Amino acid sequence: MNIFITVGAQLPFSRLINIFDNDDFSKILNIKAQVGNDFNIYKNIETFRFLNESEYNDLIHWADIVVSHAGMGTIITCLEYDKPLLVLGRLADLNEHRNDHQTDTMSSFKDKFHNIKVFFNEESFVSFFSEVIKCSDFRILFSKGDAVSDFNSKSLDNNLSRFISDYIKNEK
Template sequence: MIYVTVGTQLPFARLIKAVNDIAAEKGLDVFAQVGPDKSHYHAIKTADFVGPEDANRLIHEADLVIAHAGMGTIISASQLGKPLIIMPRQFHYGEHRNDHQLATANRFRDFPNITVVEDKRSLSEAMDSRLEQADGPPLGVVPEYAPDSFIAELKKLLV
C-alpha cells in the first residue's frame, strides 16, 4: 500500500492528480490524505483529514510514503525507516505562500530514505524504483532522540 499525505492546510492537486494517474496506469493500491481538495480521484482512496494516530498507522503499514515537503511526514517516515518520496509545493504554481518547501526538500535530498521529485514523470520513476526496493533490506531508522553521547557533548559546551 502507498500512503500519500499533503497536510491539512492546503490542497495539493498537482501531486494528487499525478499519483491518481500513475495508480490508474499501474494498478497501485493508494490511500491519500488530500486536505481541502474537492476533486474526485477515481483510482485512489482519499480522505480530507487523517488524525495523528491513523497517520502513524498508515505510515507504518505503507510500503511507500509520498508527501509534500512537510517536516512532520519527513520525521515520521524517517523514524520508521520508510521510503519517502517528497514533491515540494511551489510558489509559482500557487501551491504555497513561498518556496520554503523547495528549501526543505533540498536539505533532505541526500537522505537515504528520501527521494525528491519535481513533476509527474520523476514521481512515476521514483515510485517504480522505491517499490522495486521494497523487498530489499530495510532502510536505516532515525531515532526519535539524539544519542546520549551527543547530549553529553552538548552539556560540556554549555557548562
C-alpha cells in the same frame, strides 16, 4: 504495494494526487491519500480529507512507501520509522503555496537519508516511481549505502536537533 500519500492539512496538492489517480496504477497499487481541503473526486484513490494522529500513524505503518509534500511532520515521522518516503514539494509559481520554502526543505534533505528521496519536478518523480514499480524489491532503491547520514529511533532526537540547528545556522 501499499502507497500512502499525505499532503498536510493546510492546502490541497492535486498535482501530486493526480500523478497516482490513473487506471494503470490502480491495477497494481493500493493507494490511500490524505488530501486536506481538496474537494476533487479521485476515482482510483481512497481519500481522507483529514486524519487524527492514530489514523495517520496507522496509515504510515500500513504503507510500503509514503509519498508527500515537503512537510516536516511527515519527513520526521518517516525518519523515525525508517519508512521509504518520496517527496515532491509544492511550488509558489503554481499557486500551491505562498512561497518556495518546500523547495528549500527538499534541498536540505536531498541525498542525506537513505529512506528519503526528493524530487524537484514531476518528471523526475514519475521516472523514479516507475523504477520502484518495476523493481522486484523496491527497498534496494532506498539502500543505506545511498545516504550521507541516517537516523535511528534511539538517536533521532539528538540527530534531528543537530540537523535543524545546523540548518538554521547556515541560513543566517
